[in-house]
Amino acid sequence: MSAKSNSVQSTQGLRVLITGGLGFIGSNLVHRYLALGAQVTVYDCLDTHAGGRLFNIEDVKDDIKLRVNDILNFERLCEEVREQDLIINCAASTSHAHSMKEPWFDQDVNSKGMINLLEAIRRFNPQARFIHLGTTTQLGPLQYQPADEKHPEFPTDIYSANKCVAEKYALIYTKAHQIDATILRVSNVFGPRASIHSPEFTFNNYFIGLALQNKAITVYGEGKQMRNVLFVDDVVNALTLIAQEPKSRGEVYLLAGDKHYSVLDIAHHTVKHIGSGEVANIPWPEERRKIDVGDAIISNGKLKSLIDWEIEDDLESGLIKTSDYYADCLEKYLSL
Secondary structure: OOOOEEEOOOOOOEEEEEEEEOOOOHHHHHHHHHHHHOOOEEEOOOOOOOOOHHHHHHHHHHHOOEOOOOOOOHHHHHHHHOOEEEEEEOOOOOOHHHHHHHHHHHHHHHHHHHHHHHHHHHHHHOOOEEEEEHHHHHHHOOOOOOEEOOOOOOOOOOOHHHHHHHHHHHHHHHHHHOOOOEEEEOEEEOOOOOOOOOOOOHHHHHHHHHHHHOEEEEOOOOOOOOOEOEHHHHHHHHHHHHHHOHHHHHOEEEEEOOOOEEEHHHHHHHHHHOOOEEEEEEEOHHHOOOEEEOOEOOHHHHHHHHHHHOOOOOOHHHHHHHHHHHHHHHHOOOOO
16 A cells, blocks of 8 residues: 555545535535445535625536535434434634624534534444644744644634634544544635635635626725635545545545635736636725735645645646536626
């Protein structure tokens, strides 16, 4: 056996539960695991602050089990956790700005929801493999670059803070209750099936939505802050590899791309490859300035040392593929 996992082993018949499976990353995982022969259950409450939509699984709806319910419903969650081989938690309220306006709501979903999921696994399926998606914004303003998994965490918004807490819950359950958990902190993912209609979601997907409508992309300030972006297929590739890697148990990984771009460059690339709008710089809204983390240069070295994972799509090719996806279904994504 090689030192690194370099291909996905057979998942024929593997029972996979994806919480938040109607959302962006979750629905792309649904399609991948179905293609690999798994038996997929989707658990999602269609929360408007998470971006899930039924259209994301329209073409495979007859091939999955769909459970429309909330991870705050512990009884129903326990029913679905039983007899699953792999559980991937993509369920979250994902808006940084909304978390600052409604901190209790964010805490319920991102923190209490995680406890519910971990308790359901502990009580009814402790042998299950568990993958949890965190966010690189848990780090807050970087004290050194590139940031790695040893970087301290000082998040600047409630969403990122609650994702920190959820991650620590998972690590506690791994040590105290032998839950087979791995955490991946993900960075600015873009691509098909994303929510592109609102700035409440990932900024680069909102840029894509504006460009697809030939609208101007507005960038706060000079837009010089650096960001990592990652095409969703590359995220799914990493997740399917890490899910089968036993050495990742109890570990945290930064799931980031190889390249970093300024926000302004991302906007210009988006206009170049999608639509015919323009880019306009506007003053920072004060509520956004307060929670911005500045440059976010992230290392993916720890992840790459474990699995044989290479980025297949850079920003340009990812934007072209994304544009192709939305060409025939844009109206389905311009609202929830």
